[in-house]
Amino acid sequence: MRYEAPKTTKEAATFLKKEKGAAFILAGGTDLLVKMKLGLSEPDLVVDIKKIPAMNAISHSATGSKIGGAVSGAELGEHKGLCKTWPGVVEATNLIGSDQIQSRATMVGNLCNASPAADSVPAMIAAGAKAIVVGSTKRRTVPIEKIVTGPGQTSLADDEVIEAITLPKRGKKAGDAYLRFIPRTEMDIAVVSAGVNLTLERGVVKTARICLGAVAPTAILVPAAAKAIIGTKLDDEALEKLAAACSAACNPIDDKRGTIEYRVRVAGVLAKRAAKIAFQRAGGV
Numbered sequence: 001m002r003y004e005a006p007k008t009t010k011e012a013a014t015f016l017k018k019e020k021g022a023a024f025i026l027a028g029g030t031d032l033l034v035k036m037k038l039g040l041s042e043p044d045l046v047v048d049i050k051k052i053p054a055m056n057a058i059s060h061s062a063t064g065s066k067i068g069g070a071v072s073g074a075e076l077g078e079h080k081g082l083c084k085t086w087p088g089v090v091e092a093t094n095l096i097g098s099d100q101i102q103s104r105a106t107m108v109g110n111l112c113n114a115s116p117a118a119d120s121v122p123a124m125i126a127a128g129a130k131a132i133v134v135g136s137t138k139r140r141t142v143p144i145e146k147i148v149t150g151p152g153q154t155s156l157a158d159d160e161v162i163e164a165i166t167l168p169k170r171g172k173k174a175g176d177a178y179l180r181f182i183p184r185t186e187m188d189i190a191v192v193s194a195g196v197n198l199t200l201e202r203g204v205v206k207t208a209r210i211c212l213g214a215v216a217p218t219a220i221l222v223p224a225a226a227k228a229i230i231g232t233k234l235d236d237e238a239l240e241k242l243a244a245a246c247s248a249a250c251n252p253i254d255d256k257r258g259t260i261e262y263r264v265r266v267a268g269v270l271a272k273r274a275a276k277i278a279f280q281r282a283g284g285v
C-alpha cells in the first residue's frame, strides 16, 4: 500500500486519477482505518489530506462560512463563531463518537462514509450546506443532499475530493438544531435523527428545511414538513402536521435497534422537538 500526503487538493485528485487500484482519501481515519483493520477495505493507495492548507481552514466571507475537509469535530466545537451561527451543525458533528474520535473525525469523512445514520449529514442538509468538490481537471459545488446516493455510495467520481463544506450566510432571526435517538447515552449510532433549520420574520416561520437521518437509505429532506410550519408561529397544529409529514416520508429498515413502526413514530417526535429548539434559537416565542 502506498501513502501520499499532497500539499494541494488538485494534487490529491491527481493521485486518485492516476491510481489503477483501490484509492482512498484519508481524513480523520475513524471510518477508513477501522474498515482496513477489519479487512473490509484494502487500499492500494491512501491519500492523506491533512497536509493541505485549504482542508484545515475555517473561513468566513460575505456569502457564509467555509469548513475545510480535514477540520475535526473538536476544532468545530471550539469555534465560537460557528457555535453561535450554526449550533445545530456543530452539535450534530460533536455527537460523533468519544473525545478521542472527535479529535480526528471530520464532517466530510462522516458524509463520504455514506452511512444512513451519519450524524452530521441531516444537520448539514437542513442548513443548506454545499460541498466544494475538486477533481483532477475541474471543480464543482454540490448540495450535500446530492452527495450520498445510498448506503456506502456517493456521487463523487473516482478522482474527486471534497475540499470544504460551505454554510450560507446567517441572519439574526435564524436557528438550527439536531437531535438523534440512541438506546444508550452516548457512543452509539442514531436509530432516528432529525435536523431542522429555520428563519423567522416578525415571529413567524419564513423559511424552513427539515432533514431526517437513519429512516431511509440516505438522509432525506422533507419539504412537506417545512411547508407545514412556514407561515406559522410553530403552534401545536403546525407541529402535528410537521410530525405527520416526517413520519410519512420515512422508509426505514426493521432491525433489533428499532422496528419500522418505532422509527416512523420517533422521526415525527424528534423533528417536532428539534423544530422547537431551532425556533427558540431564532428568537421565536
Ligand SMILES: Cc1cc2nc3c(=O)[nH]c(=O)nc-3n(C[C@H](O)[C@H](O)[C@H](O)COP(=O)(O)OP(=O)(O)OC[C@H]3O[C@@H](n4cnc5c(N)ncnc54)[C@H](O)[C@@H]3O)c2cc1C
Binding pocket: 024, 025, 026, 027, 028, 029, 030, 031, 032, 033, 034, 049, 069, 095, 096, 097, 098, 101, 104, 105, 106, 107, 108, 109, 110, 111, 112, 113, 117, 118, 119, 120, 156, 160, 161, 162, 163, 187, 188, 189, 190
Ligand atoms: C468508536 C467510534 C464511534 C463513532 N461514533 C459515531 C457517531 O456517533 N456518529 C456518526 O455519525 N459516526 C460515528 N462514527 C463513525 C466516524 O467516526 C465518522 O463517520 C467520522 O465523521 C468519519 O470522519 P473521518 O474524518 O474519520 O473519515 P475517514 O475515516 O478519514 O474517511 C471516511 C470515508 O470518507 C472518505 N473521505 C474522507 N474525506 C474525504 C474527502 N475530503 N473527500 C472525499 N472522500 C473523503 C474516505 O476515503 C473514507 O471512505 C464512529 C466511529 C468510531 C470508530
